[in-house]
Amino acid sequence: MSEGVSDETGARPGSAPRRGRPGHDQASVLRVAIGLFNKQGYDATSVGDLARELGLTKSAIYHHVPSKEHLLERALDEALGELSSALDAVRADASYGPEERLRAAVHASVVVLAGHLPAVTLLLRVRGNTPAEQAALARRRDIDQRLAEMVREAADAGAIRDDIDPLVISRLIFGMVNSLTEWLRPDGETAGLADAVTTLAFDGLTRHD
Amino acid sequence: MSEGVSDETGARPGSAPRRGRPGHDQASVLRVAIGLFNKQGYDATSVGDLARELGLTKSAIYHHVPSKEHLLERALDEALGELSSALDAVRADASYGPEERLRAAVHASVVVLAGHLPAVTLLLRVRGNTPAEQAALARRRDIDQRLAEMVREAADAGAIRDDIDPLVISRLIFGMVNSLTEWLRPDGETAGLADAVTTLAFDGLTRHD
Structure with a gap:
């Protein structure tokens, strides 16, 4: 992907950081x-x-x-890397039962989306027109499958409703999460949003009081 | 919008329908x-x-x-007209209380989306690059406002939860509905889908048994 220019700092081994002009890296x-x-x-x-x-x-x-494609790859890698790491962390927490794990996955997905909004927005618009986009779509499908697996585990354990196909549930809940990219602003207020989405996904609109 | 060609049938007053070739209208x-x-x-x-x-x-x-733009206008008009008519019908039913009205609006939105999937998909991808797209976006905002109003009425009536901003609820629930365009197929199985979405929106993932 990179040819002679380090991705992280713009620096080459043994050289000072390369800058085209002050203020841009x-x-x-x-x-x-x-x-x-x-x-x-x-x-x-x-x-x-x-x-x-x-x-x-x-x-x-x-x-x-x-190249332009290099920038696309970097952007998609940011979104996919953050989403994947968040799911790794959720999966690694042995204290979670199947329902808590799914709750944590929904919550973490919103946190990543809000924290990396431009990159995630770009990822969700990718249609597979270039090899870089196709590779990103494959990684996105893998993440979707991991999320669907968490829904299925929770359904199999009797921890969530079993009258709707777990795959449909997964698509609807993470479709709701992803729809945030349609209206959330990078500088907008996002505190409480992950809680709101998780509450709505698990408890719905109906009052339980 | 139309210049000498009727939108509905391709016929002009007093003339036989115009056909470019058998099999296409x-x-x-x-x-x-x-x-x-x-x-x-x-x-x-x-x-x-x-x-x-x-x-x-x-x-x-x-x-x-x-023109190409005429086709875009026709397509967007199909989606917007169907969504708007469905909301009119929901609003006109005096037997509904605020919660039933919102339930009916969610259900009807899924039915319209699934029944007019290509046109609704096109509508949801419109970004406002042309006057026709800007006009469609304005009509879409109007529909979104009517849906948000139904959520607010239900919240004000104490018929749904009031611990999440009604505007956020509206965006999340109809974001979930609209996300169907990401995976639904025009020839796919849609029976029960409107029920599933409505159930999930109102009752959530948690078992209530």
Whole structure:
């Protein structure tokens, strides 16, 4: 993926960090790229658009990153890596029963989505037009399967309702989670949101008092 | 919107229906157009693409419809008209209390979505790049506001939980409904789906037995 430029710092072994211009590094180029991809679509965004948005020349952009596809890969990797790590952590907690595990997975999914909103939004819009997108879709399917497995385990254990197909439940609940990308703002108020989503998923709209 | 060609039948007053070729009428051209718009994006779809898909010449397409934008307007109008009519019917039923009304609105939204899946999918992907899309977004916001109002009425009446902002509830529940467009197939099994979504929205995952 990377050719001679370290992903994390823009530094090469034994050299000072490379900077195209003060105020921009790989991370800030990535932020702006994700914003443009989400706004006008990945296919419709050129490196020239990105350069204009950053006030850089195209060659200065290539000083930071090898290609547009590299930026897409980095963005999708951020979203997929965070989601996957969150599920690993939930799965690793031996104190959870099947219902608590599913609750924790729903809650963690919202926390990751809100904390990495631009990258997750980009991930959810990927349609598989390039090899990088297809690879991301495969990793996303793997995450979806892990979530569906947690729903099935909870249903099998009698810990949640069993009158709706666990696969349909999984799609509906995580469809609700993912729909947050339609209206949540990166600078918006998200405190309590993960609790609200989890409560609604488990307890529904009906009052229980 | 229409210039000399009636939207409904392809007929002009006092003339026989216009047909470019046996086997294609305005409705079938619209079906194929919606399929292409959903598959490759509206902006990326040309009238030439549509002609190829239908096995027609471009001039034969223009025999059926005045423009690509006209097809988009027809498609969005189908989705918006059906959703709006369904809410009108729910609102008109004086036998409903606030909770039953909201239940009926959730149920009806799923029925419309499943019954008009390609058109609703297209509507939900609209981002406002053209005047037709902006008009559709305005009508969609109006529908969202009517749904949010039903949630607020039910909350104000004490008929549903009041510990989550009604606007957040509305976005989450109808976000769950709309997420069906991510995985439902036009020829898929949809019986029971509206019941499942409504049950999950109101009763949640927790067993109540």
